[in-house]
Amino acid sequence: MTHPSGETVAAPRTRETLRQTLSIAWQLARLDLVRRYTSTGLGILWAILSPLGMSLVIGAVFAQVFDQGLAEFLPYLFVNLTLWAFFVACLEGGAIAFVAAEGYIKQVPNVSLAAYPLRMAFGAFAALCFGLLAAALVTLALEGRVTLAWLGILPALVAWLIFGIALSSLSAVLNTMVRDFAYVQTVGVQALFYATPIMYPPEMLVSHGLSWLLTLNPVYHLLMLVRTPMVFGDLPPASHYIASAIVLAVLVPLAVFALRRSRSSVVFWL
Amino acid sequence: MIELEQVSLHFPGKAGLRLRDRLAGFFNGSAARLDEDGVRALHEISLTIKTGERVGVIGWNGAGKTTLLKTMCGIYTPTEGHVRVEGDVASLFELATGFEMEASGHDNMLTRALLLGMSRKEAQEALPAIAEFTELGDALERPVKTYSFGMFLRLAFAVSTAIQPDVLLLDEIVAAGDARFHAKAQKRLDGMVDQASLVVLISHDMDTIRAMSDRCLWIEAGEVREDGPTEAVIRAYAGSVAASS
Numbered sequence: 001m002t003h004p005s006g007e008t009v010a011a012p013r014t015r016e017t018l019r020q021t022l023s024i025a026w027q028l029a030r031l032d033l034v035r036r037y038t039s040t041g042l043g044i045l046w047a048i049l050s051p052l053g054m055s056l057v058i059g060a061v062f063a064q065v066f067d068q069g070l071a072e073f074l075p076y077l078f079v080n081l082t083l084w085a086f087f088v089a090c091l092e093g094g095a096i097a098f099v100a101a102e103g104y105i106k107q108v109p110n111v112s113l114a115a116y117p118l119r120m121a122f123g124a125f126a127a128l129c130f131g132l133l134a135a136a137l138v139t140l141a142l143e144g145r146v147t148l149a150w151l152g153i154l155p156a157l158v159a160w161l162i163f164g165i166a167l168s169s170l171s172a173v174l175n176t177m178v179r180d181f182a183y184v185q186t187v188g189v190q191a192l193f194y195a196t197p198i199m200y201p202p203e204m205l206v207s208h209g210l211s212w213l214l215t216l217n218p219v220y221h222l223l224m225l226v227r228t229p230m231v232f233g234d235l236p237p238a239s240h241y242i243a244s245a246i247v248l249a250v251l252v253p254l255a256v257f258a259l260r261r262s263r264s265s266v267v268f269w270l
Numbered sequence: 271m272i273e274l275e276q277v278s279l280h281f282p283g284k285a286g287l288r289l290r291d292r293l294a295g296f297f298n299g300s301a302a303r304l305d306e307d308g309v310r311a312l313h314e315i316s317l318t319i320k321t322g323e324r325v326g327v328i329g330w331n332g333a334g335k336t337t338l339l340k341t342m343c344g345i346y347t348p349t350e351g352h353v354r355v356e357g358d359v360a361s362l363f364e365l366a367t368g369f370e371m372e373a374s375g376h377d378n379m380l381t382r383a384l385l386l387g388m389s390r391k392e393a394q395e396a397l398p399a400i401a402e403f404t405e406l407g408d409a410l411e412r413p414v415k416t417y418s419f420g421m422f423l424r425l426a427f428a429v430s431t432a433i434q435p436d437v438l439l440l441d442e443i444v445a446a447g448d449a450r451f452h453a454k455a456q457k458r459l460d461g462m463v464d465q466a467s468l469v470v471l472i473s474h475d476m477d478t479i480r481a482m483s484d485r486c487l488w489i490e491a492g493e494v495r496e497d498g499p500t501e502a503v504i505r506a507y508a509g510s511v512a513a514s515s
Contacts, residue, residue: 024384028370031381035372103368108385109344109361177292261296264347268282269292 017112024111025118028101032123047127048134051081058199066200075139079227080198082131083160086124087219088189090164093120094171095182102270113266114259117168124168125161132157132226139230147233156225159244163222166251173258176269196220218247272319272342272437272468277351279312279341279492311337312348313492319468319485321356326483326500327472328507334492335472336363339439342470357436357467360386364441365426366419375410375417375425376401382429396432403428403458405451424451431458438466442473476504 037043055077056070062077063070097116098105105113132153140146174181196219197205205213214220221243228236262269311334319325327335340346341353343361368385369378379400383393401410404424414422440459463469463482473479479486479500486503488496496503 019389020384020387023390024381027377027381027384027390031370031373031377035370039372103364104385106345107364107368109340109359110387111385177296178289180289265292265296267346 021112021115021118024115025122028115028119029122029126032119033126036123044127044130047130051078051085051131052134052138054081062199071142075135075142075231076201076227077199078135078138079132079230080223082128082135083223083226084193084196084198084219085131086128086160086164087167089124089127090121090168091171091185091189093117093124094168095175095185097168097172098176098266098270105267105270113172113263114169117172117259118165120172121161121164121168124164128160128164129157132230136230143233145233147229149229149233149235152229152235153226156222156229159225159248160222162248162252166248166255169255169259170251173262173266176266177262192217192219196223198223215243218243218251221247271321271354271356272317272470273352273354274315274317274342275352275354277312277315277341277348277353278310279337279346280349281309281311311492312341314351315492315494316351317487317494317497319470321467323468323485324463324483325470326479326486327470327489328474328476328479328486328504329489329495333489335489336441337492338487338489339363339441339470339472343437343439355437358387358433359437359439360430360433360435361439362427362430362441363439365430366422368426369414369422371415372413374412375404375406375414375421378414379404379410379425379429382426383432386430386433388433400428400432403454420448420451427455431455431462434462434465436467438462438469440469440471476508479504 033044037046040046042049055074058081059070059073059077062068063073066073094117097120098113101116101119104111105116136150171185175185195213196217197214202214202220205211221240224236224240225244228234228240315338327338329335337346339361340363341348342355343359344353344355345361368382370381373381376397379397380393383396383400384390388396404410406421406424409417409421410425414425417425440463463471469482471479471482473482483500486496486498486500487494488503488507496506
C-alpha cells in the first residue's frame with residue numbers, strides 16, 4: 001500500500017475498491033431508507049403520495065390556467081415532480097454526505113470517499129424508481145395504453161442514476177469545501193425549478209422566445225428521456241439523447257476530478 | 271514495515287478555512303498548508319519501523335501521538351513528506367464514534383464490517399461470532415441510540431478486532447465495559463498483537479508500554495524527542511515529567 005500517491009494501485013485492487021465502495025454505499029442507503037420510511041406511518045408510500053399530492057394541487061391550478069383537463073396534465077406533472085425530487089435529493093443529500101460520515105472518515109482508513117455521495121444517490125434512486133412505478137400506473141389508468149417506447153425508460157433511468165451520482169459527488173465536495181455554497185445551491189435549485197418545464201409545458205418558453213433556456217438546461221434534456229415515452233408514448237428526439245450524453249460526459253469526469261482532488265483534504269474540512 | 275520520510279502535518283487554522291486557501295489546496299491536490307494560526311501537529315518526522323517490531327508511543331496530551339498513528343494508517347495525508355506502509359493495516363481509535371444512531375446494533379455491525387474491508391458475504395459469515403463476543407444479546411436488535419457508552423465500545427471493539435491485520439495501530443488500549451468484558455477484550459487484543467507482524471501502541475500507562483513494546487517513541491510538540499529501547503525512553507520521559515512538576 002502506498003499513499004498519498006494512490007496511483008500505484010494495481011487493477012485487481014481497483015475492482016476490489018469499487019466492490020467495497022458500492023457495498024458500503026448500498027448498506028448505508030438501505031439504513032437511510034429504512035429510517036426514513038419506518039419512522040412514518042405510511043412509510044414508503046410517501047415516495048408516491050408526496051409527488052402525487054403536489055401534482056394534484058399544481059395540476060388543479062394549472063388546468064384552469066391552461067384550460068386543460070386535469071387528467072391530461074396529471075401524468076405529466078407526476079413524472080416531472082418525481083424526477084425533480086430525485087434531482088433535489090441528490091444535491092441536498094450530497095451536501096451533507098461527508099458531514100454525515102464524519103465519524104467514519106476520521107476513524108476508518110482506506111475507504112473511498114465516493115461511498116458517501118453514492119449512498120445519497122442510491123437512496124434517492126430507490127425513491128425515484130418507486131415514484132416512477134406509481135407514475136406509470138397513474139398514466140396507464142388515465143390513458144390506458146403502453147407503447148414499445150416505454151422500453152426507452154430503462155436506459156433513461158441509467159442516465160438519471162449516473163446524473164444523480166455525479167451531482168451528489170460534486171455537491172459533497174463543494175459544500176464541504178465551502179460552507180457558503182449551501183445557500184448558493186438552494187437559490188440556484190429554486191431558480192432552475194422555474195426555468196425548467198415541470199409545472200408548465202416547454203412550448204410556453206418557446207412561445208416567449210426563450211427556447212435557448214431549454215437548450216442550455218441539462219435537467220430538461222434528461223427529463224425528456226423519461227417523460228416523452230411515459231407520458232406521450234413516443235421516443236424523444238435524438239437531440240435530447242445527444243444533449244444528455246454531453247451533460248454526463250462533462251459531469252462525470254468533473255465529479256471524479258473533484259473527488260480525487262479532495263481526497264486528502266476532506267478530513268481537514270470537516 | 272512502516273516508513274516515514276520527513277513527514278510534516280499541519281492542521282489548517284482560521285486562515286486555512288478561507289475560501290482562497292481551500293480552493294488553492296483543492297487545485298494543487300494537496301492537503302492543509304501551514305498558515306500562521308494553524309497547528310503544526312507533526313514536524314519532519316523520519317522513522318522506520320520494521321516487521322516484527324513492537325513500538326510504544328508516549329508523550330503529553332496534544333503532543334501528536336494520535337495524529338502520528340492516523341498519518342501512518344492513511345486517515346491523514348501528510349502536508350509534506352511520504353508515508354509507506356507494507357501490509358494490511360488495522361487501527362483502533364475513537365471507537366465510540368461512527369454509528370448510524372437510528373439503526374440497530376446488528377446493522378451497525380454490518381456497516382462497520384464493510385467499512386473495514388469485508389465483503390458482504392464475509393461480513394454475514396463473521397457477524398454471529400462478532401455478535402456473540404459483544405454479549406449484547408437482544409439489545410443488538412435495538413437502535414443504537416438507546417445504547418450506553420460501554421455498549422457502543424463493546425460493539426465497535428468486537429467488529430474492529432474481527433479482522434487480523436499485519437500492521438496493528440492502537441490508541442490507548444480500550445477499556446471496554448465492565449471488568450469481566452475488559453478482561454475478555456484484553457485477551458482478544460493480546461492475541462491480535464501476538465499475530466500482527468508490526469504493532470504501534472499509544473498509552474499513558476507506562477506498565478502497558480513496558481509489557482507490550484520493546485521500542486519506544488517519545489513524541490513532543492509534533493517531533494520525536496526520543497526513540498530507543500523502551501526502558502531508557504520511559505526513564506527519560508519520567509525524568510522530564512518529574513522535572514516539570
